[in-house]
Amino acid sequence: MPQTGSTPGDDALRKTIAEKLAGGLQTEAFPRAETSEMVNEIVGRLRAEAVGDLDKKLIIGGFTDHTIEIDDIEQPCETCMYYLVHRKFCELPELMLPVEPEWSCRLWRI
Numbered sequence: 001m002p003q004t005g006s007t008p009g010d011d012a013l014r015k016t017i018a019e020k021l022a023g024g025l026q027t028e029a030f031p032r033a034e035t036s037e038m039v040n041e042i043v044g045r046l047r048a049e050a051v052g053d054l055d056k057k058l059i060i061g062g063f064t065d066h067t068i069e070i071d072d073i074e075q076p077c078e079t080c081m082y083y084l085v086h087r088k089f090c091e092l093p094e095l096m097l098p099v100e101p102e103w104s105c106r107l108w109r110i
């Protein structure tokens with residue numbers, strides 16, 4: 001059976017991210033990526049500026065440690081197409097980070 005659960009490395013990094021978000025890291029949670037042009041722009045910035053840089057991933061991705069609601073639609077990682085339920089992990093290639101189900105980012109997508 002392949003390993004599908006959260007690993008100790010994931011857990012430690014998730015905790016580090018939680019501390020950064022709770023500590024007031026200013027992330028670009030708005031505007032949300034509502035058009036394909038905005039998705040391309042944000043993903044392009046992640047590729048250009050955030051490879052190997054955790055803070056930049058969180059800032060440019062617009063991470064929050066709580067769910068953001070837009071037009072009566074909640075946008076938690078939990079319902080995002082990039083979320084791996086059993087690993088509690090975001091597999092958007094430019095992010096690839098452990099997350100909590102109630103967190104959110106502006107690249108949320110169903």
Ligand code: SF4
Nearest residue numbers: 077080083090105108
């Ligand atoms: S892309 Fe989806 S799963 Fe990844 S951090 Fe953003 S909302 Fe969460």
